[in-house]
Amino acid sequence: MRRAAAWRALRGAAFVALSAGCAGTAAEAPDYGSVPRWSSRALPEARGEIRTLTDGTRAAVRYRGWTTRDFAPYPTYGYDDSRREPPVERVTMPASIEGDAHKGRALFLSRSKGPCTACHLVPGDDVWPAGSAGPDQSTIGDRRLPDQYLYQVVWDPRVFFPNTVMPPWGTAGIFSAEEIVHIVAYLQTLKAPVAPEKSPERNPFTRPKPVGFGDNLDPTNNPAIVLAEDAEALWTARGASGKACSDCHEGGVARAMRGVAPRYPRFVKAQGRVMGVEDFLEVHAPATTGHAMPSESADNLSMTMLIKMQSNGMPVSVDVASPEARAALARGKATFYRRVGERNHACADCHTSERSAGKFLGGRLLADVRSGLTKHIPTWRTDRAEVWDMRKRFQWCMTPLGMNMLAADSIEYAELELYLTAFDNGKPLSVPGIRH
Amino acid sequence: MSDIGKVRLRVPSSIKAGDVVQVRALVIHPMERIERDAQGKIVQKNYNYINKVIVTYLGKTVATFDTTQNVAENPFFTFTFKATDPGQLKVQFLDTTGGRYEGIADIKFS
Amino acid sequence: MTEDHRISRRTALITLSALGVAAAGGLAAMPGTAWAQALGQNESVEDAMKRLFGGKPMRDGAASVKLDVPLIAENGAVVPISVSVDSPMTPTNYVKHIYVVADKNRIPVVTRVTLSPEAGRAFMGANIRLGESGDVRAIVEQSDGSLLAVKREVKVTVGGCGG
Known part of the structure; x- marks a missing residue:
C-alpha cells in the first residue's frame, strides 16, 4: 500500500520536538531517553499483543468482544514508535465519476x-x-x-x-x-430552507445536556461498590508467601490506606517509572504476599477501588514538581496532543475546550480534561456492567480510532494518566464513579 | 458470578411514625438476555432473570414487581411504604432458576 | 457482613447476605414464575396491550401520572425510570397496578407493579432495558378498575468510542 510504505519510510526518523503549540515550551520538550523498558505483567488480553494466525494474517489480542483488527500501519502512542501523522495529500477530484x-x-x-x-x-x-x-x-x-x-x-x-x-x-x-x-x-444538495425541527433532541446544538447517573457513592445505585467489597477479603487473605496485606499495613484497610491513593500516579524510584495504583499492585502484591494481581484482573480492579475508596473526599495531590514528575508530565502532555491511528486523532481533539470538549460526539457529550477525567476512576460502566480503570478507558478510546492499544500497565499510559490527573489536583476523589 | 444475589437496601436514616418512606433495593444479578444462534433464532432455554420482587412490611405485602428480561442487569427497584409501626421491612427477589435473595431493614422511629 | 459507614452520608445502609437456593422452601406455591413468563411475551405492543387490558377504555393520565424517564438514554442497557401517581391510597381509592411498557422492545412488557394502600404513595422506580428509540408507556390501573395511560418518547443513543 502506497501510504503504508510512505509511513514506514518515516519510521526510524529522529524524534523531532513537537510543534510549540502542542507540546508547550521548548523547556518542556519531552525526553524519551530516560524511560526504561517495561515488560507487561497485565492480563494477556490487556497487553496490546498481536499474534499471527495459521493463515498468516495478524490479529490483535484484545478483550472479549473487541475488534481483533490489526492497526499496524498507523502510529501509536508507543514511545518507541517514531512514526508521525501521514503527509498531507493534495488531490484532484476525478472527472470520470458521476456523483450520486x-x-x-x-x-x-x-x-x-x-x-x-x-x-x-x-x-x-x-x-x-x-x-x-x-x-x-x-x-x-x-x-x-x-x-x-x-x-x-x-x-x-x-x-x-x-x-x-x-x-x-x-x-x-x-x-x-x-x-x-x-x-x-x-x-x-443541502440547501435552505431547512424543515423545522420536530424534536429539539435531534439537533445537538439545542439538545439538552445529559444528566448523570445519580449518586456514585450510593451502593443501591452503583454496583461497583458492592463488588469492591470483595477486596476486603483479599486484604486479609494469605498469598503464596503466607502473608497478607494486613500483616504489614496495620490498623485495617481504612486506616492503613487513607491518603495513599491521591498521590498516584507517582514516580516509584525502585521501579524507575511512574505507576498508578494498579501498576503498583501488580508488582507489589506478588513480591510481598505472593498473590498475583495482574493489571485488568478482577482482583487488581477490586483492590484498586478499595484502596482509592479509603481516600474518598480527600483532594487529589499528585506530584508535579519533582524532576521525574516534570519529565513524565512533559511526555504525557506530548502524548495527549499527538495525532495517532487511522483517524489521525489526538486525545486533545475531543477533550479540550479549544477543540471539541463540551460538544456532542454523536449522542455523547465530550468531557473536558480541565474539569476532571480521573477523580472518579475506576468507574462502573452501566452499558457494559463492568468496572473500568483509566487504562482500559484509554484502550477503548484508542481502538475505534484505529490504533493498536498499548499494554494496560505501559509507562506511556501511566504518564498520560499522570498528565490527566494533574488537572484534578485539589479536587476530591470520588471512587468508584458511574458512567455509561 | 460469585456476587449474584448480594442485596443492598437504602432506607432513610431518620424515620418518623406516619412517614411515607421511599426505599431503594439493589440486587447483583445477571438478568440474562435472550440469546440468538448463528441463524438468528432465539435460543430456547431457561433464562436466569428475576421475575418477582416482593416487598413486605410487618409481614404484610406492600408492593410486588412482576418483572421480565427488560429489567437491567444488577437492577434496582424503588418503592414506598407507610411507616406505621417499628418492625421489619423485607425485600425478596425471586429468579427463574429458583434463586431467592432477600434484604431486611429494621425500621425504627427517631 | 460489612457496614458502609464511610460510603453513606445521608442514609442508613443495611447490608445483607444472600440466601441460597436451598432456602427457597415454601416458594413453590407462589405463582411468580408462571405469571412472569406469561407477562413477558415476544409480541407487538398492540398485542400486548390487547392481552393485558382487552378493549378497556384508557384515559389520558397526563394530569395525575408522572412518568420520569430520560429523553435521551445514552445506552439502552440501563435506563432509569420512575412512575408516580396522584392517589389518596386509601383502602377504597388506590392505585392497584402500574404497568411499564416499552413499545419497541421485542418483549414489550417491562414490569407490572402491584401496590396496596399500605404503600402510602403510588410510586415505582427501576432501571430498565430499551432496545431502541421509541415510546415508553405507563399504564395505571386504579382500584375501581379504571385505566390511565401516559407515554414519552425516549431516544436511545448507540455506543461508539465515548463514555
Whole structure:
C-alpha cells in the first residue's frame, strides 16, 4: 500500500520536538531517553499483543468482544514508535465519476465509515444522534463552494485547516475516491430552507445536556461498590508467601490506606517509572504476599477501588514538581496532543475546550480534561456492567480510532494518566464513579 | 458470578411514625438476555432473570414487581411504604432458576 | 457482613447476605414464575396491550401520572425510570397496578407493579432495558378498575468510542 510504505519510510526518523503549540515550551520538550523498558505483567488480553494466525494474517489480542483488527500501519502512542501523522495529500477530484447524492447521503450516515453525522448535523429524522464537534452542514450547498474544494476537504482537510480535528478520510483510505465524489454530490444538495425541527433532541446544538447517573457513592445505585467489597477479603487473605496485606499495613484497610491513593500516579524510584495504583499492585502484591494481581484482573480492579475508596473526599495531590514528575508530565502532555491511528486523532481533539470538549460526539457529550477525567476512576460502566480503570478507558478510546492499544500497565499510559490527573489536583476523589 | 444475589437496601436514616418512606433495593444479578444462534433464532432455554420482587412490611405485602428480561442487569427497584409501626421491612427477589435473595431493614422511629 | 459507614452520608445502609437456593422452601406455591413468563411475551405492543387490558377504555393520565424517564438514554442497557401517581391510597381509592411498557422492545412488557394502600404513595422506580428509540408507556390501573395511560418518547443513543 502506497501510504503504508510512505509511513514506514518515516519510521526510524529522529524524534523531532513537537510543534510549540502542542507540546508547550521548548523547556518542556519531552525526553524519551530516560524511560526504561517495561515488560507487561497485565492480563494477556490487556497487553496490546498481536499474534499471527495459521493463515498468516495478524490479529490483535484484545478483550472479549473487541475488534481483533490489526492497526499496524498507523502510529501509536508507543514511545518507541517514531512514526508521525501521514503527509498531507493534495488531490484532484476525478472527472470520470458521476456523483450520486443518494449514495453520498448513505455514506455520510454510515456507521461503518465515519459516521460523518457523529460530528456534523444534516437534515433528516433518521439522523440520530448527530454530533456538534464539527460545523452544522444543513445548508452547505448554499455556500456555492466548488466541488473540487469539498472533495479536497473530505479527502484531506489539512490542506486548508492544518489544525483541524477532522480525519483525512481519503489519505487514511477510509473513503475511496468514488465514495467522496458521492459525498460531495450529497453536500451540494443541502440547501435552505431547512424543515423545522420536530424534536429539539435531534439537533445537538439545542439538545439538552445529559444528566448523570445519580449518586456514585450510593451502593443501591452503583454496583461497583458492592463488588469492591470483595477486596476486603483479599486484604486479609494469605498469598503464596503466607502473608497478607494486613500483616504489614496495620490498623485495617481504612486506616492503613487513607491518603495513599491521591498521590498516584507517582514516580516509584525502585521501579524507575511512574505507576498508578494498579501498576503498583501488580508488582507489589506478588513480591510481598505472593498473590498475583495482574493489571485488568478482577482482583487488581477490586483492590484498586478499595484502596482509592479509603481516600474518598480527600483532594487529589499528585506530584508535579519533582524532576521525574516534570519529565513524565512533559511526555504525557506530548502524548495527549499527538495525532495517532487511522483517524489521525489526538486525545486533545475531543477533550479540550479549544477543540471539541463540551460538544456532542454523536449522542455523547465530550468531557473536558480541565474539569476532571480521573477523580472518579475506576468507574462502573452501566452499558457494559463492568468496572473500568483509566487504562482500559484509554484502550477503548484508542481502538475505534484505529490504533493498536498499548499494554494496560505501559509507562506511556501511566504518564498520560499522570498528565490527566494533574488537572484534578485539589479536587476530591470520588471512587468508584458511574458512567455509561 | 460469585456476587449474584448480594442485596443492598437504602432506607432513610431518620424515620418518623406516619412517614411515607421511599426505599431503594439493589440486587447483583445477571438478568440474562435472550440469546440468538448463528441463524438468528432465539435460543430456547431457561433464562436466569428475576421475575418477582416482593416487598413486605410487618409481614404484610406492600408492593410486588412482576418483572421480565427488560429489567437491567444488577437492577434496582424503588418503592414506598407507610411507616406505621417499628418492625421489619423485607425485600425478596425471586429468579427463574429458583434463586431467592432477600434484604431486611429494621425500621425504627427517631 | 460489612457496614458502609464511610460510603453513606445521608442514609442508613443495611447490608445483607444472600440466601441460597436451598432456602427457597415454601416458594413453590407462589405463582411468580408462571405469571412472569406469561407477562413477558415476544409480541407487538398492540398485542400486548390487547392481552393485558382487552378493549378497556384508557384515559389520558397526563394530569395525575408522572412518568420520569430520560429523553435521551445514552445506552439502552440501563435506563432509569420512575412512575408516580396522584392517589389518596386509601383502602377504597388506590392505585392497584402500574404497568411499564416499552413499545419497541421485542418483549414489550417491562414490569407490572402491584401496590396496596399500605404503600402510602403510588410510586415505582427501576432501571430498565430499551432496545431502541421509541415510546415508553405507563399504564395505571386504579382500584375501581379504571385505566390511565401516559407515554414519552425516549431516544436511545448507540455506543461508539465515548463514555
